[in-house]
Amino acid sequence: MYARLCFFVVLGLSLVACQPTTQPTTANPSAMLQKTDIAAPVAAKKPKVFKEHGHERIDDYYWLRERDNPEVIAYLESENAYLKEMMSHTEDLQQKLFEEMKGRIKETDQSVPYKDNGYYYLTRYEEGQEYPIYSRKKGSLEAPEEVLLNVNELAKPYNYYNIAGRSVSPDNKILAYGEDTLSRRIYTLRFKNLETGELLEDFIPNTGGNAVWANDNQHVFYTVKDETLRQYQIWRHKLGTPASADQLVYEEADDTFSTFVYKSKSKQYIIIGSYQTVSTEFRVLDADQPTGEFRIIQPRERGLEYEIAHFKDKFY
Incomplete structure (x- = not known):
């Protein structure tokens, strides 16, 4: 929830900055002036040449993709420090916007339950x-709640958790679930009894x-x-x-394609x-035979997009 609010706080600050200068304000003008005497960090240029399809392209900042490079980390930290200092005069306004937006959100909330394989599944916030807290109830919404994952507890050791x-x-x-602690959308699968x-x-x-x-x-x-x-x-x-x-x-050998896996309804x-x-393009495998071979429904053709659904003894 707070990550979503941060976006709106930044948006709100942008709107404030874009207001006409003639608009009256009750804030102290000198306190709201942007700082201009702080030197912005400048990333070093380290040219990397790419030669592809008969063309040459130079990327001066390709080195910044090296996530574990101490020099990259130091540069990002200097950017963060610069941002914090430049925006320090808006801290009170940031907090005010944050509290106002948070006050418009129902913090204690719950999703509409859905039923699957004898259980009602819910997502709720406190x-x-x-x-979120993920839970389920067996057979009836009046049944005792069984907490599957309390993400608030799981997230405590980490700066980021999803x-x-x-x-x-x-x-x-x-229960199988994916866990990302780096904000890279690369997950570790875990299994809970x-x-x-x-x-x-x-x-x-x-x-x-x-x-x-x-x-x-x-098998999964x-x-x-x-x-x-x-x-x-x-x-x-x-x-x-x-x-x-x-x-x-x-393995999807064509790098213009991505692949995914799911179970039929x-x-x-x-x-x-x-x-x-x-x-x-779709391939199918009998879910009762997990070590069997997948078979193609319709080989891929450029310009042909299709989806499949299974019902009784037929695919549609």
Whole structure:
């Protein structure tokens, strides 16, 4: 919630800065003047030459992509310090805007519940807490609440924390979820025993965040991203085995396509999709046979986009 508010605070400050100078204000004009005697940090130019398709391109700032480079970190810290100093005269206004916007948000709130496989699933927020609480109730909304994940507790050790891709096994006993602690949209898959509340030893780093369960409650399928964060591989994991033993089941070799995996609404098929702007392609696997081979529904053709749905004994 507070991350969303920060966006609106910045927007509000921008609007204040854009007001006509003739507009009256009750604030002290001298206190609101932007500081101009502070030197802005300047990134060093380190030319890198790219030669592609018969053309030469120079990027002076390519080195800034090196996230673990101490020089990059030092430069970013100097940018943050510069911003803080330049905006220090607006701190009272920032807090005022923040409190006003927060006051218009219902902090204690709950999503509309949805039913899946015998349980009602809910997402709720509590006043003063930044993250959601995911829970479920068995059979009825009047049943006792079972907290699946209290993200407020999980986030405490980290400066950044995000949960993605919550997925419960077909027997309702194990929760798979993706955990990002770096704000890179690269998730570690974790598995929680919902009967004991304990985390399983299984964990899978560097994934897209979603786990798709086979019907045996033992195998899951997940995506892996390349260095550009394109989802390009689908892997299969068996509970109780190390991630190093996982099997690659599909790799998207065409870098203009991305890939994803999901389960049909009928719960009978695992589906791999590949897509780009003007073409799609789908592969399917019987969810009761997780170690089997995927088969293509319709090979990709440029200019042909389609989707699939399964019902009874047919695909549509």
